[in-house]
Amino acid sequence: MYQIILYGIAGADQQYIAQMYYCLYEEEISIYNIMYQARMLKAKCPSIEHVYAIDNRRGLRREYMDSIRLHSIESCMIFKDILEREGLMIL
Helix, strand or coil, X not given: CCXXXXXXXXXXXXXXXXXXXXXEEHHHCCHHXXXXXXXXXXXXXXXXXXXXXXXXXXXXXXHHHHHHHHCCHHHHHHXXXXXXXXXXXXX
């Protein structure tokens, strides 16, 4: 099953930690819905500075969990770099 994951990332003042995420499944994927869900993430959590969309792939969840579990600037920056290289910034 094809999925796109939206991640809301905080700013530098909060060490770029992933604040929220949302999973879009095959039947939900459209440009309108991606933009709508990205705006909803930002509305629910005002500390979100950027929202990235990325294809769900093997190992992505582990990288996300590492950034949350370790909660260091290095682990969060590594995850943010992955999102920038492999995904698209929506907002």
